[in-house]
Amino acid sequence: AAMVGGDWSGSGKITCYGHSEVTSDINEGADNYGPGSVYCTPVEWDYDTGLGPEAIFFYPSSGAEFEIWAWDYHPSWGYGDVMPTARCTGNLWYRSQDLGAGFCTPHKNWRGCGIVECHGDITCEGC
Numbered sequence: 001a002a003m004v005g006g007d008w009s010g011s012g013k014i015t016c017y018g019h020s021e022v023t024s025d026i027n028e029g030a031d032n033y034g035p036g037s038v039y040c041t042p043v044e045w046d047y048d049t050g051l052g053p054e055a056i057f058f059y060p061s062s063g064a065e066f067e068i069w070a071w072d073y074h075p076s077w078g079y080g081d082v083m084p085t086a087r088c089t090g091n092l093w094y095r096s097q098d099l100g101a102g103f104c105t106p107h108k109n110w111r112g113c114g115i116v117e118c119h120g121d122i123t124c125e126g127c
Contacts, residue, residue, distance in 0.1 A: 008127040012061040014088050016040035016116040018054025018070065018103055022094050028114075030093050037089040038116045044083060045071040052103040054113075056086050058124065068127060082126045090120015 016038060024036025042054035053071040073081045094116040098104035104113035 008058075008124040009122065010060050010063070011121050013059040013117065013119045014038075014040065014086055014122055015057045015059075016042075016086070016118075017056070017098070017101065018042045019113050020094075020116050021112075022092070022116060024092060024094075026093070028094050028096050030095070033091055033093045035090070036092045036118075037087065037120075038092055038094070038118050040086040040088075040116065042068065042070040042083055042085075044074060044076055045069075052101060054103050056084070056124070058086075058122070058127075060122075066127075068124070084124055084126035086122060086124040086127075088118035088120050088122045090118055092116060092118035092120075 019041045021039040022036060024034065026032045026034040026036060040056050042056060045053040053069050055070065056068040058066050068084045073083045075081045075083055094114060096114040098114060
């Protein structure tokens with residue numbers, strides 16, 4: 001794993017809770033696990049929406065686990081915050097809803113927000 005200028009790269013597992021783009025030939029569902037890639041793009045948390053904060057959890061093959069929570073970053077406030085994003089290429093499964101967790105509502109069943117778990121090569125920008 002390497003940490004350079006606020007970025008992190010390595011191998012392991014990430015779980016994205018929120019907005020993401022999945023590229024894979026597999027269908028959604030935890031029973032469907034296969035090759036693909038994901039780009040996790042959490043959106044800024046706004047208390048007034050009633051949504052829970054989006055997050056990315058990192059489980060590196062070596063080194064300490066860490067988490068990115070959208071409520072810790074506020075790009076719209078104008079203080080220079082940049083929302084971290086992560087890419088993973090390997091094997092994954094995904095769901096295009098939040099399974100009742102509340103971070104996608106009222107956008108349930110919209111394919112831009114959900115849960116993705118990916119095991120593979122990971123790059124996080126702004127971590």
